[in-house]
Amino acid sequence: MIQTIGRRMTIMVPQIILLSILVFLLAKQMPGDALTGLLDPTIDPAAIEAQRERLGLNNPWYVQYWDWIVNALQGEFGQSFRFKMPVTDLIGERIFNTFWLSLATLVLTYLIAIPLGIFSGRYNDTLGDRMITGYTYLGFAAPLFIFALLMLWLFGFKMGWFPTGGSVTPGMVPGTLDHLISKIYHLLLPATSMALITTVTTVQLLRSEIIDIKHREFIHTARAKGASESRIYNRHILRNSLLPIAAFFGYELTGLIGGTIFIENIFSYPGMGELFFSSILLRDFSVVVTLILLYGVASIIGALVSDIILGLVDPRIRIK
Numbered sequence: 001m002i003q004t005i006g007r008r009m010t011i012m013v014p015q016i017i018l019l020s021i022l023v024f025l026l027a028k029q030m031p032g033d034a035l036t037g038l039l040d041p042t043i044d045p046a047a048i049e050a051q052r053e054r055l056g057l058n059n060p061w062y063v064q065y066w067d068w069i070v071n072a073l074q075g076e077f078g079q080s081f082r083f084k085m086p087v088t089d090l091i092g093e094r095i096f097n098t099f100w101l102s103l104a105t106l107v108l109t110y111l112i113a114i115p116l117g118i119f120s121g122r123y124n125d126t127l128g129d130r131m132i133t134g135y136t137y138l139g140f141a142a143p144l145f146i147f148a149l150l151m152l153w154l155f156g157f158k159m160g161w162f163p164t165g166g167s168v169t170p171g172m173v174p175g176t177l178d179h180l181i182s183k184i185y186h187l188l189l190p191a192t193s194m195a196l197i198t199t200v201t202t203v204q205l206l207r208s209e210i211i212d213i214k215h216r217e218f219i220h221t222a223r224a225k226g227a228s229e230s231r232i233y234n235r236h237i238l239r240n241s242l243l244p245i246a247a248f249f250g251y252e253l254t255g256l257i258g259g260t261i262f263i264e265n266i267f268s269y270p271g272m273g274e275l276f277f278s279s280i281l282l283r284d285f286s287v288v289v290t291l292i293l294l295y296g297v298a299s300i301i302g303a304l305v306s307d308i309i310l311g312l313v314d315p316r317i318r319i320k
Contacts, residue, residue, distance in 0.1 A: 008304050008307055008308075009304070012300055012301075012304060015300050016296075016297055016300060019293065019296045019297070019300070020065075020069060020072075020293060021065065023289055023292050023293050023296070024061075024064075024065050024068060024069075024289070025061065026289075028061055028064075072293075075088050076088065077091075077286060077289075077290040078286035078290075079286060080279075080284050080286055080287050081284060081286070082278075082279070082282050082284045082287075087286050087287050087290050090275070090287065091272060091275070091287075091290065091291070091294070094270055094271050094272050094274075094275050095271075095272055097167050097269065097270055097271040097272075098260055098264070098271035098272040098273060100183070100187060101187060101190060101191055101260055101263070101264070101269065101271055102253070102256045102260060104187045104188075104191035105191045105194045105195050105198065105256060105259070105260075106252065106253070106256065108191055108192060108195035109195045109198050109199050109202065109252070110202070112195060112196070112199045112203075113199040113202035113203045113206065114202070114206065114245070116132050116135075116199070116203045117202060117203045117204075117205070117206025117207050117210070118206065118210065118238065119132065120132040120133065120203065120206075120207040120210075121206060121207040121208070121209070121210025121211050121214075121241070122210060122214075122233060122237075124207070124210075124211050129207075132203065132207075133207075135200070135203075136200040136203050136204050139196065139197050139199065139200030140200055142197065144193075144194065144197050144259060144262050144263070145262045145266060147193060147196070147197055148190070148193045148194070148262065148263055148266045148267070149266055151189060151192070151193040152164060152189070152193075152266060152267060155189055156189060162185070162186075162188060162189040163185065163186050163189075164267070164268070165267060165268030165269070166186060166268060166269070166270065167183060167186050167187075167269055167270050167271075168182045168183050168186060169182045169186075186269070189267065190263045190264070190266075190267040190269055193263065193267075194256075194259045194260070194263050197259075198252070198255065198256070198259065201248075202245060202248070202252075205244055205245065205248065206241060206242075206244075206245055209240070209241035209243075209244055209245075210237055210238070210241045213236075213237050213240050213241055214233075214237050218236065219232060219236060219237065222236055248306065249305065249306060249309055253298070253302040253305065257273075257295050257298060257299070260272070260273040261273035261274075261276055261277055264277075265277050272291060272294075275287065275291070276288065276291045279291070
């Protein structure tokens with residue numbers, strides 16, 4: 001297993017390098033440069049050109065890329081012209097909000113999906129199974145942003161059960177119990193809205209695996225030997241059915257990236273997704289490029305996590 005992890009991590013290095021080159025080249029194709037929005041337009045163009053030359057913005061792309069990647073490895077990603085502060089500090093203020101939102105969504109997803117998937121697979125073709133299947137079809141058909149807007153209108157504005165924006169009630173003192181409760185309270189509606197949609201894939205996957213496995217030969221053999229139904233489901237069917245769910249875990253993490261961008265903007269939740277969307281609209285290129293790179297690295301790491309979990313759950317499987 002250690003060798004497998006080592007090989008996968010070795011493969012990650014060229015993937016991240018290629019990703020960083022693509023992100024940098026795409027950024028270079030955007031209109032403007034690092035000085036756009038920072039200087040007064042009435043300044044003498046010759047002075048602006050001299051400043052670009054001093055900052056190396058007129059150098060060949062590969063020289064600029066090398067300077068950029070060296071600074072990035074040191075944690076320096078430039079400055080945001082919108083917020084007039086380093087990009088690292090700006091993202092650092094919001095990354096934990098996105099982390100807790102993603103974690104809450106992931107926990108709610110599995111708390112909902114696993115019981116529904118087990119029930120639907122074990123008692124397939126019953127009324128309960130049809131209701132769960134109908135829910136998953138609706139989840140597949142409903143766009144996340146439409147469903148989130150409906151949840152916000154119904155439980156936020158109409159019923160007033162949850163706050164409609166922010167990550168904490170203003171005036172709360174960090175580190176206190178009230179502050180923690182307020183953070184969780186603001187998380188519930190956006191996390192639940194995203195979880196109810198992301199759940200459907202896991203439910204359908206688990207249901208299909210259980211139905212497939214319970215009709216295999218070794219299950220019939222176990223029944224013929226007199227094993228109880230609970231033992232068959234717990235020791236044979238459920239254990240084998242959870243393998244794809246475990247393998248899908250890492251990709252579930254990466255799938256949350258796109259979801260949080262929509263959710264954070266709809267619920268005015270101050271995380272990286274909300275920052276990413278607003279930075280695109282305002283052409284804050286330093287922030288956009290940094291976030292794309294971070295999202296890409298997170299996706300690569302998510303794929304590695306899936307491979308590792310799959311190998312740990314089933315020792316017979318080793319991703320080469």
